[in-house]
Amino acid sequence: MDRDISCCIIKDLLPNYVDRLTSEETNNIIENHLKTCSVCSKERDEMMEQVEIEQDTKAKNQSFKQYLSKTKMMYLLKGALLSFGIIGIIVTFIVDLAVNKRLSWSLIVDMGILYSYSVGLTAVMSKKQKGIKAFAVGSILVLPMLHGIEYVININYMTEPVSWFSRYALPITVIWLAILWITVLIKKIIKLNIWNVLGVLLIMTIFGSVLTDSIAQQISVKQVYTSGYEWIDSISYAACALLFFIIGTIRKNRNRLH
Known part of the structure; x- marks a missing residue:
């Protein structure tokens, strides 16, 4: 009977013991009992396994939430940058058309905006070797941009093309x-x-x-x-x-x- 009562008491204390909420004296009593009782020891092991599973699940959920939060922020950043770029291009077009009645200097400004955004978005969207990939995009686009600038200048500002x-x-x-x-x-x-x-x-x-x-x-x-x-x-x-x-x-x- 004493053993049954003792086991019942131990089983009642096990949840707090597993969660490390019991005192040192209580821990000693529980551990001494577990040395001689295979039933309580088995229940203790099962509880500890369950706690480890729950902790692992919480850690994974937390990591996943952080990943989602970071991904959301990246998409918001990309969207904001893209929106600002589009707004900048539209504004320069409107001002240029209103002042000069045609597209002239705004084309040069917008080429610069597109060039900068192409390089910047490549760096933001790349997971590895951001600098190398951004530099590669910049290297590829710089010559077409310069040629476009020459074309705009010759068409709009030069009496004789240079x-x-x-x-x-x-x-x-x-x-x-x-x-x-x-x-x-x-x-x-x-x-x-x-x-x-x-x-x-x-x-x-x-x-x-x-x-x-x-x-x-x-x-x-x-x-x-x-x-x-x-x-x-x-x-x-x-x-x-x-x-x-x-x-x-x-x-x-x-x-x-x-």
Whole structure:
């Protein structure tokens, strides 16, 4: 009889014991009883399993709620950004038509808006490698945008069309895109730290700066160096690159030691 009463009492206390609401003295009494009673021990184990299942379910539900909340906020952000962009385009169209009776400068503004939104939305919507994907979209769209700007300017503001895109903008843009992408690929392949990446970028900038001046002035690379102060820029870039390489090497060796 004592055993039955004891088991009944223990079973009444088990829910609080499992939830860790009982005192230390009560815990000792319950645990001493559980050592000799397989029935109560089994019930204790079942209760604890149920508690673990409930806690796991709550954790999953909480995680799912957080995911839904984050997803909802992302959709709201995307919708708001898209709405602002559309409103901006419509407003510029209306103002341009009201003032000039035709679409002129608003086309340039709207191309800039579309370009910015294309890059920004790519970064927001991408789950991985946001920067790389956004940069890729920007690289692809920058040339059509520049060509569109040339077209709008020649149609609306120039008495004689000027083909600056094919002569200047296209080669210069391609050069700098190549420099930036080569730097990105070197970082990805060789796993350089930020200081070494900056050093590589500055070395590439030497070539980019010289070629840009050559194209802009329509002279040879040799003339760029002999007719101006480009050699000073090149030496400055090289010196800064060397400094960054030294810092990058020191940081790399220090990280290895740690």
